[in-house]
Amino acid sequence: MENLFSFYIISSLISLLTLHFSLAADTITPATFIRDGEKLVSSSQRFELGFFSPGNSKNRYLGIWYQMSPDTVVWVANRNTPILDPHGVLAISNNGNLVLLNQANGTIWSSNVSRELKSPVAQLLDTGNLVLRDNFSSNTSEGSYLWQSFDYPSDTLLPGMKLGWDLKTGRERYQTSWRTANDPSPGNFTLRLDIHVMPQICIYSGSVRLFRLGPWNGFRFEDAATYIQYLYKQIVVDTEDEFYYRYEPYNSLSITILKLYPSGKVQRLLWSDESYSWLVAFSAPDDLCQNYGHCGANSICNVNKTPKCECLKGFRPESQHNQTLSITCERSQISDCKSGSQFIKFDDMQVPDLQEVLLNESMNLKECEAECLKNCTCRAYGNSNLIGGGSGCLMWFGDLIDMKRTLGNLTGQSIYLRAPASQPGKKKTLWIVVLIALPVVILPAFFIFYRRKRKLKEKGNMTRAKEFCEGDSAAKGKSKESWFIFFSLASISAATHNFSEENKLGEGGFGPVYKGKLLNGEEVAVKRLSNKSGQGVEEFKNEMMLIAKLQHRNLVRLFGCCIEQGEKILIYEYMPNKSLDFFLFDYKYSSGFAIVTDPASKGILDWTTRVRIIEGIAQGLLYLHQYSRLRVIHRDLKASNVLLDGDMNPKISDFGIARMFGGDELQSNTNRIVGTYGYMSPEYALHGLFSIKSDVFSFGVLLLETLSSKKNTRFYNTDSLTLLGHAWNLWKDDRAWKLLDPTLQNEALYPMVKRYINVALLCVQENAADRPTMSEVVSMLKNEIVNLPSPQQPASSYVRIVEKSVLLANSEAEASSGNCLTLSMVDAR
Known part of the structure; x- marks a missing residue:
């Protein structure tokens, strides 16, 4: 009996353990x-x-x-x-x-x-x-x-996984192929979501694009097999915090994956319960036309034709031999606009790559055609969104890259390509009519039409600006989607009390900046271009378009502009805590006079606040270099161009001299050196070469200034000319902590301070190739356990090329003000 009782106890315990294991499996x-x-x-x-x-x-x-x-x-x-x-x-x-x-x-x-x-x-x-x-x-x-x-992710995208960007943390989620079937280490190929203008899914080998699927047309990526949309739902999410693609099967029992192979091929696989194996639903690249840019610029690739490559109308092959491989298409005539233009509709196309494009989501197709027709450099146009019959305007400029007929002629969209008008039989008669009628009828009518159109346009701009300033929600929503938000000069004048001195926040190379209050109660910073500035209307508009496309919590937000009566005015969000230099340095310069800063203002920058500012600036630069829809080089990052909101969060400002880079462009040069000495990298200051590493150098200088509360070009002692040299000497002597602002000695942790100075010195190395990228900088700032490389001597020697008096004169010319988005211009020496 006792044995039977013991057996029951042991059996129960085994059952409980088995149950526990199954629950915790x-x-x-x-x-x-x-x-x-x-x-x-x-x-x-x-x-x-x-x-x-x-x-x-x-x-x-x-x-x-x-x-x-x-x-x-x-x-x-x-x-x-x-x-x-x-x-x-x-x-x-x-x-x-x-x-x-x-x-x-x-x-x-x-x-x-x-x-x-x-x-x-x-x-x-x-x-x-x-x-x-x-x-x-x-x-x-x-x-x-x-x-x-x-x-x-590894090499496989599962339902619910995100392919794209976490804009808050700067993390990119992308697939990486295995090196071989026997080695799962990261291989040569990646599958990424390119979010430049409109999202596209692309395969890369390193930085070289091999294939693209897209762009996203509202409900699917172009060139994807049509029947796939009935198997799973494709989702693209674009918010302030995230930009990603994911998919979800309509039937929870369906199993589908997106797999990137070591060969660089991507396949959509579906599980078959009948054959107990994977079926291939989509595969790319599978033919020559799916290879990125296979036929070259200004041509169409059609896998069902021989030859596969055909030049667009208005272009002709440089070589007359029919080729299966890439061809070079050259223009048949100098200008499409000389003899008039027309648009030819091409259906079932994968549209060209989004290299030189403009997007306006509020336009319809007819308005898009009219806008493209007005600009001779506009090569093609089409809808940006195919939902509900089509909406939005997408215009291409420059060469058209990677056009092809889509799979089965069912999955693409219509695109309208510019071509020269061909009316040879009527040309002679037309010229006679024009020569006779022009002096009598056409010329006066043209001037009347032009003046009337101009007045209507100005009236429309004034009305939209007035509605926005008065807080009309419908008008505000409409204006937000336009390329520009136009404010009337009257509304800006009223907001700033007629640009009064009491409302003036400061003045920089661009011009004065005023505090304003719109009729809807919103406080703004009004930046008024002075007559002395070298910017013209076209440059002004280009800057507007650039900044309007940049949205990040660490970049200053642009509200709109005013271009009435010869004025060129930018309206930004108002930053109540002025700029970083106001809190860092003991004095600032305004109109040539030194103004002593309140010592209590420096006390606001405790260690925690400085760390938040440093990390925020790094995240903003990282967004500009890698995560924005445009790759942007700021070229004038400095303490006075870092604005602080009410919570002391940093926002990078002043994109007046910023440059936009193409997807594969890494470096450029200029004969006009613009920026601020002390923050410019040596290759830029001496040779006009700039890249993302130029901004990295500026960040390194700014990081040292933020830690020490000392300005780089105003730091002099017997051993070093600049703050960079002083920091290097302390680093070599293992006394880096002495660089820290004395008010922070009891707050900051020595290992963290040492790591920050190490990162800063890596950023200011003389050779641009030795400097880290901003993604590496962000990682090094946040990761306490990573081993940092030892820096080389900083690039402080180039400063000696410029005499100390010139440096001081230039430094004192800088304006430092609350919302002053300065533009300091200097000549190369």
């Missing part, structure tokens, strides 16, 4: 772990996590795969650091991180979460997402995850 806690040979299984048993060896390799990796297809590994943790024996362990460390350990308990891989958790739990979800969360939290939504594998 998808999770790991600090008290549990999995070893090589054990697995986590998602609750629906769709996904498994465990150790595997790919192909013929004996190396061990931690990965996630489909249970019904173990060979289909969709995510790998330790891609770069394989375990060399079957003794790996996945566990949760004491600080709450997921860690992968080898036989010697060495950490092979970690989730690297900085926050410490009270009760960490790792769970494999039914989506295939491995997440790390706090078990004490009742919130189990995506926002509560402290780490998730979906943020670090």
